[in-house]
Amino acid sequence: MLGLKDKTLIALDEPNSIQSEMYRTIRTNLEYSSIDKEINVINVTSSVANEAKTTTACNLAIMTANKNKKVLLIDLDLRSPCIHRAFNIKNKFGITDMLVDFIKKGKDIDCKKYVQNIQHEQLTGQLYVITSGTEVVNPTEIISSKKIKELVNFLKNDFDEIIIDSAPSGVIIDGVATSKLADGTVFIIERGKTKIDIAQKTIKHLKLADVNVLGVVLTKVPFSKDTYGYYGNGQSGNNNKLKIVVE
Template sequence: MAQKQKYRRTLNILEKSKKQSQFDYTEVFRHIRTNIEFSNVDNPIKSIAITSSQPGEAKSTTSMNLAFIFAAKYQKVLIIDCDLRKTMLHKYMKLSNSYGLTDALINYGKTHRFTDEYFQTYQHPSFSGLLYVLTAGIHVPNPSELLSSDTFKEYMKVLKQNFDFIIIDCAPIGAISDAIPVGNAVDGTIFVVSAKDTKRKDAAQCVDLLKRSNVNVIGSVLTKADSGSGSYHYYY
């Protein structure tokens, strides 16, 4: 019961947003989910990274909302905080960060065995199954090296075998390059652009950097844009 109350208090962004305006946020993210699913028919997208050019562009909010909407359809959905320098996901979701991704990677590097002890879970009536959360974990002095390691690549392959869909909240690519090795380990990357904060030149340079690094950029989400019927719209 306490878990459900915590969810209602901190996670029900879609319903709160819907009440604040006449714009149907749930339908927006459901539409994005459909576009992701059909972005590559021959090689279905089962894991995505979310990045942007700079902080404050609603990247993490987009990641969480997508996690909620995917959890409404799939049994086992996982959201990961890969912004290891500025760990925020656990704060937004009111979770502990005493253990998480860094701990899981250190353990996997030693044992090469998958364990679910580092995951936290959420349940909600709207979910088809469970939403799993892997927070950033303990601070490490070398985030880039950790995310570029063979251990991270192997661990991602194992995660894909154990979850129906994976969403990774990455650091902004305009600040550091961590989103590149993460993008190379997933099926596709979504680039978040803020209508109020992102400079066109910065966005173009960041997307170009991702593509030159062989990251599969499957689309963009536009946030903080006036749409007439609400304060949030998107393009994909």
Template structure:
């Protein structure tokens, strides 16, 4: 059994935070009306803003809709997806690109139905070259035949250009900003870098935001709504 207690959409699916991820999911689905969004990369301006947490919860949210979902590690310098799911990183994407392993030998199932994970594998000496190769573009294209959604955890765009490279062969990009942590100027520069390569920025996720009384408000609203429905039934 994979340990996914850090993923709140699994641990506490009725929480306000899990509900917020479902709201993001709905926004992505509406964005899907004009242009098919199957492959989406998630990045941030700097490290530790929580993009891996965001991508894991979003993927779980989509998998719960009975969609086939893959999380693919795109950070070939400092991979973290395997830690989120407590799975091995011995074999992964780099093995596939080098022809040492095939996809079925490297992909991991999770405890969430329909959700698979592809880790990085051995860290290469040339991440940018590997991410811009025809091999990875063809590989990502092939995944469209097997999955409804592919989420790629990209490196921070404010630190390295890798996320910009990934954005050239994905359908959309989600930009994660850590509340109280992100530097405003760096966030602006990161956005400009994404726009420069023609990235389709779907939106910004404000992560790590703590609002006092937020949970109380959510519970109050939920309870009030439930009572209203009950009163409605009694009136009939």
């Protein structure tokens, strides 16, 4: 059973909070964001660091699993990996180790060594995590490689949906590279912090790279109980909410 350490996993910690309701709404909006193309792999990125990519990726994965789906969350932020800390799980064998093994063994690889099952009383669906693994000196090269694409495609056979937590896309190109592994990308903007010109430039960059930007999630938005009182009693005690603006 999962021992929650911080407040990242609010969808498990406080499933009836306003924030959890917002993640549920984002999840639903994502389902309608691409009618013609099936979206099985979703990447989460933003312009710069600290805009709530990991928090969003984790909670979206939980909400998706709770829709009775088998979900895999992969930590592909190889520069600043956090998923293992959010879920309080080991990061001994992760995606970098799995890739080395996959290059050697191909489809005969033993996935069980790398894929960790998450269990929690608030988790009604199936959620699995692949952490970042052994630290590497060439993260961009790894996430841009043909082999990682092959590995993600191979993993697709076993899961209804894969969610990738990635590095930013503004200053470094890592988030663009992980977007190329996905069918669609969710772009995070932090209210009051993200510079709008940098966000616009980054989205343009993603689109020039032929990335399917599914929508923008605005994070850390203050809310007033009066406006959102119908969601509940604000028991989260955290004056923030998420808002989605789907293009």
